[in-house]
Amino acid sequence: MTGDRPTKERIIDATLETLRVDGFAGTSARTIARRGGLNQALIFYHFGTINDLLLAALDRAAMERREHYEEAMRDAADARDLIEVAARLYREDLEAGHITVLSELIAGSLTEPSLGPEIVARMQPWIDLAEGAIARAIEGTFVRELVQPRDLAFALVALYLGVDLLTQLDGDHARAESLFEVGRRLTVTMSMLEDGAD
């Protein structure tokens, strides 16, 4: 099955799995190699440094995920759609362990300062994506006069990240669901106000 995957890909596979299972702390050249049944020296041959490998792993995970996000968000016409789409994507991310990988790398980029700027640069496209979706969802409503899509997008990404981290820390996934429920009610209220106003 994985036997004929190129070594470089197998290293990335093993890296993502190690991040998911053992966290950033447990992700070293040695543990990655052990999990992937690979020789440790191959990592340095193919990627040079561990940091470059971690970034390569993040890039691959993000690329696969971004298409999915863009497609799902294209279909969301208003704020109420968007909330449902966001809740679904969050659940998928959680299931697939993408959330774990992201949280671990963000936390790790504080721990490993040389990683910081690279991680930040890779988050910008996600903020842009959120901004576009939000801009479409609130266009022509009174909310548009109240907040900049850019600020809301940043807040949303920050909130997502904070919830990830706290959830990661105490394993309580129910609270994320409560938040989506709050979002639902807020968007319902918003559209009621909107209908009453116009």
Place this chain on the structure above:
Amino acid sequence: MTGDRPTKERIIDATLETLRVDGFAGTSARTIARRGGLNQALIFYHFGTINDLLLAALDRAAMERREHYEEAMRDAADARDLIEVAARLYREDLEAGHITVLSELIAGSLTEPSLGPEIVARMQPWIDLAEGAIARAIEGTFVRELVQPRDLAFALVALYLGVDLLTQLDGDHARAESLFEVGRRLTVTMSMLEDGAD
């Protein structure tokens, strides 16, 4: 000046300063000892393990801070007051480096799994504090029918944490200020709706 401070206190001082300056990654028994002009072995004599020292440092920073928060929030009667108080406290935290210490320890608690549960337990009082303030601020308004103070408190703490981390990573403090501006407008809108509804 600091000469007659007990050694245990001096170790905690040096730990907090190291977390602020060098981050979690740069905080080891050796770096703490060097910064504090202390002998490395003293750390283990007084605290046993590095983790216990980090938790002791967090406890001291939190204790000093919590009184200040409780006092400031007691004076906030409604949501508009609360936003102003929150913005002021955030700026103070930023200035004093409390935000750095907290972010580093949260990130570090993902990196150092044995730290995780302890850090989570120490965040709960802050969520409770936020919940109480929010409950008072939205009591008797239509918002109370829309969301649970508990959910909003969790979201707020998560947002605070996420903003901290991103700010920490890219050094852009302006965006946090934009968010307080958004909060201001939302609370103004909220009280306008409230006045119109009652």
Place this chain on the structure above:
DNA sequence: GTCTATACTTGGATAGAC
């Protein structure tokens, strides 16, 4: 490209003298 072996560094922690 892949392997073994190893150099080098840093960190947590302890033993034992003072």
Place this chain on the structure above:
DNA sequence: GTCTATCCAAGTATAGAC
């Protein structure tokens, strides 16, 4: 309580044979 000296584990990374 404080110091010096040291052990041991784990990490990144490279040299050199195959």
